[in-house]
Amino acid sequence: MDKPTNLKPRLNVDPAFRWLTIACGFFILLLLAGILIELVHGSRLSLDKFGLGFLFSQSWNPVTEEYGAASSIYGTLVSTAIAMLIAVPLSLIIALFLVELAPPRVSRLVGGAIELLAAIPSIIYGMWGLFVFAPFMADHVQPFLARISGNLPLFQGPPMGIGMLTAGIILALMILPFITSVTRDVFRMVPAVVKESGYGMGSTTWEVTRKVTIPYGIEGVVGACFLGLGRAIGETMAVTFVIGNRHEISLSLFSAGNSIASTLANEFTEAAEDIYLSSLIELGLVLFAVTVILQIAAQLWLRRTRRKMGVGL
Amino acid sequence: MRERSIAVRRLTDLLVRALSSLAALIGIVFLGWILYVILVRGMGAINWDFFTELPAPPGMPGGGMGSAIVGTLLMTVLAMLIGVPIGLLAGVFLSEFGRGTRFAEWVRFCTNILMGTPSIIIGVFVYILLVVPLKSFSGYAGAVALAVIMLPVVARTTEDMLGLVPNALRESAMALGAPRWKITLSIVFRAARTGLITGIMLAVARVSGETAPLLFTSLNSPYWPRSLGEPTSNLTVTIFNYAMSPYDDWQAMAWGASFLITAGVLGATVLTRGILWYRSRNQ
Numbered sequence: 001m002d003k004p005t006n007l008k009p010r011l012n013v014d015p016a017f018r019w020l021t022i023a024c025g026f027f028i029l030l031l032l033a034g035i036l037i038e039l040v041h042g043s044r045l046s047l048d049k050f051g052l053g054f055l056f057s058q059s060w061n062p063v064t065e066e067y068g069a070a071s072s073i074y075g076t077l078v079s080t081a082i083a084m085l086i087a088v089p090l091s092l093i094i095a096l097f098l099v100e101l102a103p104p105r106v107s108r109l110v111g112g113a114i115e116l117l118a119a120i121p122s123i124i125y126g127m128w129g130l131f132v133f134a135p136f137m138a139d140h141v142q143p144f145l146a147r148i149s150g151n152l153p154l155f156q157g158p159p160m161g162i163g164m165l166t167a168g169i170i171l172a173l174m175i176l177p178f179i180t181s182v183t184r185d186v187f188r189m190v191p192a193v194v195k196e197s198g199y200g201m202g203s204t205t206w207e208v209t210r211k212v213t214i215p216y217g218i219e220g221v222v223g224a225c226f227l228g229l230g231r232a233i234g235e236t237m238a239v240t241f242v243i244g245n246r247h248e249i250s251l252s253l254f255s256a257g258n259s260i261a262s263t264l265a266n267e268f269t270e271a272a273e274d275i276y277l278s279s280l281i282e283l284g285l286v287l288f289a290v291t292v293i294l295q296i297a298a299q300l301w302l303r304r305t306r307r308k309m310g311v312g313l
Numbered sequence: 314m315r316e317r318s319i320a321v322r323r324l325t326d327l328l329v330r331a332l333s334s335l336a337a338l339i340g341i342v343f344l345g346w347i348l349y350v351i352l353v354r355g356m357g358a359i360n361w362d363f364f365t366e367l368p369a370p371p372g373m374p375g376g377g378m379g380s381a382i383v384g385t386l387l388m389t390v391l392a393m394l395i396g397v398p399i400g401l402l403a404g405v406f407l408s409e410f411g412r413g414t415r416f417a418e419w420v421r422f423c424t425n426i427l428m429g430t431p432s433i434i435i436g437v438f439v440y441i442l443l444v445v446p447l448k449s450f451s452g453y454a455g456a457v458a459l460a461v462i463m464l465p466v467v468a469r470t471t472e473d474m475l476g477l478v479p480n481a482l483r484e485s486a487m488a489l490g491a492p493r494w495k496i497t498l499s500i501v502f503r504a505a506r507t508g509l510i511t512g513i514m515l516a517v518a519r520v521s522g523e524t525a526p527l528l529f530t531s532l533n534s535p536y537w538p539r540s541l542g543e544p545t546s547n548l549t550v551t552i553f554n555y556a557m558s559p560y561d562d563w564q565a566m567a568w569g570a571s572f573l574i575t576a577g578v579l580g581a582t583v584l585t586r587g588i589l590w591y592r593s594r595n596q
Contacts, residue, residue: 017494021406025420028468031461032423035434038441097333101411114340119582120575121522123549127556127571128347131564156569173343180340204326215434227429234431236525239555261433261525268437268529284437288430295429296459299422310568 035288043282045275054282060247067279069286070249075164075257079239080232082168082253083175087232088225090172091179092214099181099187100205100213111184118177126241129170134161134242137169142254157252160244165253167243171235175228182227186220187213196247219305226298234291236261260287326546348575355572358565368535368551371560378570380537384546386536388531389521392459396520397513400464404471409497421472428465435461436526446532452541455531459520467521470512474505507592511585518581522574524549548574 040047046054046067057068094114098107136162149155189215198208214221244256245266260267260283271277362377369376403420411417415558439458444450478501486496502509532544533551555567 012492014493017497018410021402021410022416023419024402025406025411027399028403028420028427028465029423031404031464032427032430034442035430035438038438039434042437042441090339093329093333093336096329097337101330101333102337106496110337113344114337116579116582117340117344119518119551119579120577121524122524123524123552124347124351124571124575127552127567128350130556132346132350137358176340189319206326206329207322218420230429234429236431236433238361240553241556252523261431264433264437264529265525268440269532281437281441284434288434291431291434292426295426298429 011048022107037270039281039285039288043278043285045278046282047278049164049275049281054279055286058247058249062276063275065273065275066274069260069283072258072263073286074249075243076233076259076261078164078253078257079167079171079243080229082165083171083232084225084229086169086172087176087179087228091176091183091224091228092221094176094180095187096185096209096213098184100209110183114177114180116177117173122174122235122237123241125170125174125238129166129242130162130236133170134166137161137166146254153251154253157250157254160253160256162242162244162256163254164243164257167239167257167259168253170238170242171232174235174238175232178231179228180226182224183217183221186217186224189220190216219301219308223298223302223305226294226301230291230294230298233294234261234287236265239267260284315464316587348579351568351572351575354565354568355575358569359572361568363569364468367537368566369562371558371563372459374562376566378548378551378566378573380534380546381551381570382573384531384534384538385548386520387461387541388456388527388545388547389517391453391456391541392463392520393513393517395457396460396463396516397467399460400467400516401471401509403464403468404475407468407472408475409493409501421469421551424465427461428469431525432458432462432523433525436529439526440529449542450530450544452531452538452545455527455545455547456541458526458530459523462523462526463516463520466516467513470516471509474508474512475501477508478504507588509523511589514581514585515568518578520584522578524553528553546592 030223050067054067055069055073057066058070059066059068060071061067088171094110098111102110138159142155142159142161142165145155146159194216195208195212198212239259240262243262244259245258245262246256247258247263248255250257264280264284264287267282268277271280325545362375363379364377364382365379366375366377367380368378403424407417407421407424411420435458439454439461443454443457447454482500482504483496486500489501527547527550531547531550532555534544534546536546538545552567552570555570556562556565
């Protein structure tokens with residue numbers, strides 16, 4: 001009897017396909033390692049010359065070829081801190097509104113609108129920040145803050161509009177949707193039974209939120225904050241437009257400053273000397289290292305939370 | 314526990330409710346404010362010349378962003394051609410072949426980290442990788458930078474979307490004797506088609522509005538792009554340069570370009586979200 005022809009051994013493509021996908025997965029590992037290696041390699045001139053002092057020196061002088069990262073790091077930290085101080089509480093209560101208070105239809109609409117904030121490109125925040133929001137800050141918000149704060153050094157100096165405070169507020173707006181959407185999902189995962197027992201005891205909505213919902217989902221919220229933090233630290237264009245670009249540290253939030261990302265954006269193409277370029281690349285290396293550490297922390301934290309709650313985030 | 318009168322508790326509750334509604338309102342007000350400003354200031358600069366002409370020197374009437382529009386489109390398409398296939402295949406690995414393996418854990422971990430890497434760092438990386446050895450800023454370098462940003466997003470979305478396809482579908486195909494690659498490409502992909510396409514569209518939309526990775530890869534240029542081997546004109550870097558210039562007419566052009574970018578990115582985002590929502594409601 002003849003063998004059925006369609007059982008003839010054919011060319012087996014499967015191993016090739018499998019290895020192709022493995023190669024593409026490996027390519028991502030390679031890319032990440034490549035970024036690290038290239039950044040370290042590119043910054044070796046500055047690493048050799050300035051050593052650890054690079055991180056603490058405030059000088060940034062292309063003429064004498066002295067470079068230090070202190071003012072950029074300070075600006076990054078301060079603008080990010082302002083952003084987190086505003087965005088975290090705001091996201092929390094917006095999430096509360098979306099989950100507990102708003103009717104489903106309103107919740108979907110408002111939630112969608114908040115998520116749209118994340119879709120606006122960062123250069124658009126920059127345009128709006130520089131031409132619309134900074135003048136608004138200079139005319140209304142900064143004089144008001146200066147008046148009510150008395151002698152507090154944080155709000156001293158001429159209200160120019162641009163500066164740390166404005167950059168921080170715009171950053172807050174940009175990370176708000178990320179924190180809100182994760183927080184909202186976390187709040188939604190709290191089992192209804194748990195909340196209902198709270199209500200059954202006669203608690204008000206706020207009491208249930210504060211004593212049941214938030215403690216139940218606190219780990220997920222912390223993870224969301226990590227993610228927001230990682231975004232804020234590396235944000236470039238919006239900050240570059242409004243932070244003022246000045247290599248000096250000053251205590252007042254009204255004064256111009258710079259961040260690591262804004263320094264890179266402004267000066268990278270102007271850096272003619274090798275040591276200048278190398279210092280900028282080292283700034284990039286610092287930023288990369290910080291974001292990677294934050295990401296790893298966030299990943300590990302979220303993984304732990306996921307295991308504990310038994311649900312995907 | 315401390316006793317508190319019901320009136321105080323009710324009042325606190327009311328206060329928090331008011332505050333949280335106010336917070337949601339603040340978010341919406343800012344969104345509306347930004348969109349309103351972009352619309353009002355941007356529309357004034359948009360006309361036929363805006364799409365067809367080269368940028369004019371400051372002080373000269375007319376001029377447009379034709380070259381920048383073409384450059385942005387070219388680089389985005391090239392970035393898509395590089396980033397999407399690799400991202401798709403990496404996603405296939407994570408979802409189909411690597412499930413549960415240690416190596417896949419590592420790949421997923423690194424994909425997440427790459428996704429959180431600031432785009433300006435990707436710009437520096439591609440500058441060292443391509444611009445320095447080739448001794449020239451080029452549209453290719455810009456496209457590669459955009460592709461690197463797109464890659465992890467596409468990989469993760471692919472994994473998520475393929476994960477939604479029920480295993481029974483794969484098993485029935487296997488029972489019929491289909492090889493793995495055929496199952497993946499013509500059955501699993503087809504089942505996850507809508508999700509994959511929307512995921513890719515979201516990634517492309519996000520990348521087309523990026524500025525930071527282009528600043529020192531594609532740079533910018535006042536001419537029509539003749540080849541991607543030289544500095545290539547693009548919308549976002551042009552916005553940056555024009556906005557920072559002291560000339561009113563250049564700033565007006567920057568608003569026009571901002572409008573175009575926002576309309577494109579938000580339009581694509583809303584459209585894909587709408588499709589996703591519509592599909593999930595009908596299933």
